[in-house]
Amino acid sequence: MKKVLIGVLILLMTGLTLVGCGGSGGSKDTGGAPKTGPAGQVVVAQGVDATTMDPAMHAETPTGNIQRNIFDSLIFRNKDMKLEPGLALSWKALDDRHWEIVLRQGVKFHDGTPLTAKDVKFTLDRIINPDQKSPRRSNLEAIDKVEIVDDYKLTVTTKAPYPILPGRLADELIVPADYVKKVGDAEFAKNPIGTGPYKFIKWVKDDQVVLEANTNYWKGAPTIKTVIFRPIPETSTRIAELQTGAVDIIVNVPPDQVKTLESGTNTRVSTAPSSRVIFIGFVANKGGPLANAKVRQAINYAVDVDSIIKNILLGNGYRVASPLTKAHFGYDPDVKPYTFDPGKAKELLKEAGYPNGVELTMDSPNGRYLMDKEIAEAVVGQLAQVGIKVKLNVLEWGVYVKKIMAKELTGMYLLGWGNSTFDADGTLYPLLRTGQRFSYYENPKLDKLLDEARSTIDEQKRLADYHEAVKIINQDAAWLFLHQQRDIYGASKRIEWEARPDELLWLYDAKLK
């Protein structure tokens, strides 16, 4: 029997070594390159892996973060989220529905083919084409057609006046027409080439994506030679990897770990105000207590948002008075948040006809946003103090989204909303316009303002409409307004790199010390 046992063990060991060989070897060659060109290696850890290397075929931030280093967009956003030239030198509205885009010359894809208007048209048409089944199609739905004027000039025609087109274009990465046509979608999704600062080297699924500096980049070669993106789902593990030096940048650091990383000898923290606003929505269009504006206002008075930001987020959030942040077009600084006033809350409840309090339900995701479940629990605890009894359900994200969109929610729901166009339309329309995907609120006056603002390119008119809209939303307490999130990243002290408000992990500017 002993022999059999030993045999089994040997078998297992051989098996192990065999599979072990198939694995990716450690990738730890730091430095070594001559001082002149790009040198060194940086490892970035996000929570999930890329799903594809084809920019047209996904709508996810982590995947986009990797692709942003391989591809460029026509229009860039700078650190302050202002638009600036990228592959496009300039863009302007010719009239209500026509835009002219002029391309930068001398830009080359990684295989040496020059970038021309044909690539831009190909990229946009590909996303819009229904047969491509691109999940991004909705971003460019407004586009009617894209026409090539010459090699470096295009006109984009929209179906209706569409003021936020430049913001939309800033999100689309330009792919090489000839290469994609030659190798086909499936191959392109595995072996992409772009115009970006980094070239794609290899992708071991769920393990790592390896990129290497593009020395011919049109902005000049990046300083770091190799960039590796690794998916590490568990937060504690990401932090451990940063602490041990295996990783240089990590995303989604919980507020309570900030002190640890800041006091570490090799680690630090970088934060940026996110475009994401966290709120608790009310199902206001199905009758019941929440259909009553007084109850909604009472809830806003009953919750001590400042204390939540201070104690749970440890300051990593900014109080908001409306769905918009300072960075959004349409933001109105005159609209002020509700004060914390439990007495007033009780009074309002009494006026609304609920002197003995109300019973409600609340749904929340867990781990989707910074401390989301904890915030939901804290809100429930504070509402209990004024006699509002809330039953909290934590739902898995897929189930949650399904419930929201099937309009199955009742009561309150915690949600976060990032808006990459930084325009009020991208937040207010889907979330508060009657009948939209995420809207549980109905207000004809608001609908009129939102419809009007999205169909004119007159900036003054739009701004006035949005200011008016935001006032209504605040006064009618369409939501329990919470905060704008501050994204927290962990970074190694050996790298110079700062977080951005759009969650982008752009390694071109990064330097090793």
Add this chain to the structure above:
Amino acid sequence: METMKDLVGEPTLGMAGPVSEPGALWRRGWRNLRRNKAALLGLVILAGVVLTALLASHLAPADPNHQELALRLLPPAWATGGKATHSLGTDQLGRDILSRIIYGSRISLLVGVTTVAVAGALGTFLGLLSGYYGGWVDDVIMRLADIQLAFPFVLLALAVMAVLGPGLKNIIIVLGITGWVEYGRVVRAEVLSLRSRDFVEAARAIGDRDAVILGRHVLPNVATSLIVIATLQMGRMIISESALTFLGLGIEPTIPTWGGMLNDGRNYMNNQWWVSTFPGLALLLTVLASNLVGDWLRDTLDPTLKE
């Protein structure tokens, strides 16, 4: 998948004949218990947990759901920065950990006991049918068991949550469904061996109905196996509840459970060790105790194991 043994239908835990005489059983149990100090400890711990659960409202120093955000993540009383009022410290929302552990014992016990009951009832019923009737009934039930074993647990949990909604009751359903196979197989195997034994044959000969035979003659004889599996499974179920929470499919966060607390604490393990350590210890001790008692029961009830 079925094993050869399933097909052959050997008795599995040795209780092949009619139930042993009770006096002997008690004596053997006591003898084992005196020799097996660990089992004694297990019994004491379990008794303690049950008492805690029953007397939670008297024992807990504070309301388990009372939050004080300003006092969040306080260390235990004896550590620097600790407060005497929160002897085991506070959690991420400033709730008293000791009180939550005390109240949490209720849910954890409830989950442990009810899931095992659901799984046991389902498994026994299907196992009895399968073993007694054999043929296609047996085939269908055993294939069902095989399918269940190859089915991803997470998906089952998600499906129940999507269709029935989240919550304690549905968690119990999920865990109950996943646990039946073990009972089903054991009961079936035992029934197969009992079916041809004299006392069952005799009952059949005098015309007892199937239900009577199963209930009066077969069930008592498989009871010991069931008890043993149940005690051993209970610990696993309590842990599974915690795993479900980890996967984002747990019980309402406002209900204190050890699994939930442990999971909440996993982001604080490097700095605020107390958030996860104390509920973890409570869980560990309880599972340990139920396993120890399970082992002892097995040694006692299974005569083939006596020295």
Add this chain to the structure above:
Amino acid sequence: MPFGHGRPPVWIPYSRGKERLLLKRYLWRRFGHSILVILGVSAVVFFVIHLTGDPAALLLPMDASPEEVARFREAMGFNDPLYLQYWYFLKKALVGNFGLSLRHQQPALAMVVERMPATLELTLGALLVALLVAVPLGVASASRRYSLVDNLGSTLGLLGQSMPVYWQGIMLILIFSVSLRWLPAAGRGGLDHLVLPAVTLGTYSAATIMRLLRSGLLEVLKQDYVRTARSKGLSERVVVYKHALRNALLPVLTVVGLQFGSLLGGAVITETVFAWPGVGRLIFQAINNRDFPLVQAAVFILALIIVTVNFLTDILYTYLDPRVRYS
């Protein structure tokens, strides 16, 4: 614990021809059952996962208009009646085509197969850890029942079954990666990367195997033939290792077979904690994304492996324990 009997090593005589016939019939029956089970699992998975959510909702950007979502659903065929969708799926799946993953637009089956080496590496590693710990400890505690070794071993075994996997995993990372800097915390690479996940995943199996082995050995040790061996003056070592262990290992073998299956599919939490690029994590993500084809393919492959391993275990069992009859 449906195992653990004294099995005297006695050959029950059979006529060879009859035995072979029975064996053949048995194998065919088992084969048929296996096919049924795989079909059954995939059917149940298909209908259950459609209950849990809408991939379109998760795939498109949050701000997509309702019209766009409806159009996308139509284009992907999600609006067909479920039985029709199943029929389309089955027709293709029977020839090995599970379709493209909704998220990745890559062939679903290939994506699963691609991750098999990592999963096998982890599973084998865990089993190795489990056996290396469980066999010596099990033998030691059975041969000296109620001794210090036994108590220590039993306690360790019980502890191994009393810790949630994720908690143990994070604890190991904090101790061995962060504090001691001995081992890497995450990812796949050389053998050093395998140690922590394999230990984490193997602990539960180690505990199960150890406890099973102990009770199995205890039973065997009091059988007549062991007594005979002892009375012949053989040393305890020889008795235990040569005579008792062989018989006690039989039920263990079955459990190792079963464990192999559950380790393969049950590594979700371990793979998540250690960022291990295996099938468990893939299937978990696919379920979270409601990536129907990918879930189908992964469940199919896992079911296939589990069924095959059980089948092989049974055959091995028959081979090692000639007492088993084919009915």
